[in-house]
Amino acid sequence: LLLRKIVRDQITVTEEDTREYFIENQYLFNTPEQVEARHILVETRDEAEEIIQLLDEGQNFSELAKEHSIDTVSAQQGGNLGFFQRGEMVAEFEEVAFNLAVGSRSGPVETTHGFHIIEVLNRREAHEATFDEVKEAAEEKLLEKLVYEKMEEQINRLREEADIKYQ
Secondary structure: OHHHHHHHHOOOOOHHHHHHHHHHOHHHOOEOOEEEEEEEEEOOHHHHHHHHHHHHOOOOHHHHHHHHOOOHHHHOOOOEEEEEEOOOOOHHHHHHHOOOOOOOEOOOEEEOOEEEEEEEEEEEOOEOOOHHHHHHHHHHHHHHHHHHHHHHHHHHHHHHHOOOOOO
């Protein structure tokens, strides 16, 4: 921690440095397309179809998820999985979730986990960040990178200069 503080005090980052870092690493600041969904996971297609029938009759999705879903983690939140981007869920699940309209629900979707009933709650479109939007975050990331590099240099220098004897 002491070395970190010493090194940090030796580094100055200009706006030009930050802008150059942002240009080289813009992908770190972009936001991919995301979907917020909830699901009910059951073991069989028949169970999924029974639950879809209950939903069609007006029963509450969250309550049915709490009662029937074998995904015990999301079931506690009424099946809500929060926002996720492509590559975070199994392919069959993602294919359906990213193609459903907000407020719509799927039929049974089979994956290696079982059968899902998916409802899309919200969607965030992909967004390419601008420098002005993320200037402070880019400066912080650059500063952390430079501090880490400088600390590595200092540690290596201290090791080389040290006279260590093992017995």
